[in-house]
Amino acid sequence: MPYTAPIYESGNTIYMKESAALGFLEPHTISGVYRGQGGWVYTITVRPNMPVNSPHFGERRSMVNGATLHFQECEFVGLCEALSLAESYHVRQLDLIRARLNTYCTEVSTVSTSG
Numbered sequence: 001m002p003y004t005a006p007i008y009e010s011g012n013t014i015y016m017k018e019s020a021a022l023g024f025l026e027p028h029t030i031s032g033v034y035r036g037q038g039g040w041v042y043t044i045t046v047r048p049n050m051p052v053n054s055p056h057f058g059e060r061r062s063m064v065n066g067a068t069l070h071f072q073e074c075e076f077v078g079l080c081e082a083l084s085l086a087e088s089y090h091v092r093q094l095d096l097i098r099a100r101l102n103t104y105c106t107e108v109s110t111v112s113t114s115g
Contacts, residue, residue: 016077041070047066
């Protein structure tokens, strides 16, 4: 297998392909890149959320330092592809809503599409 450079580098902002396909656009920053057995592996470090009902509300402490997650290159997309995937998902959802409106809400004659 010939050596190829990684698509993304440490510090790049990426989006999860599966999440974008479901309409979620949450940016992540790559914290590391290394060559794995099957290709490039990317790491993302995530910090856990503080407990909502913490007795020390406002205090800057964390019970856990965070977690490092490992992903393959095929699991990421850039901003433009993520936006396109999310748009496709929401168009399908809007079509489903309109179909249900036409089926179940016959008294609603028109649906406004302007913002």
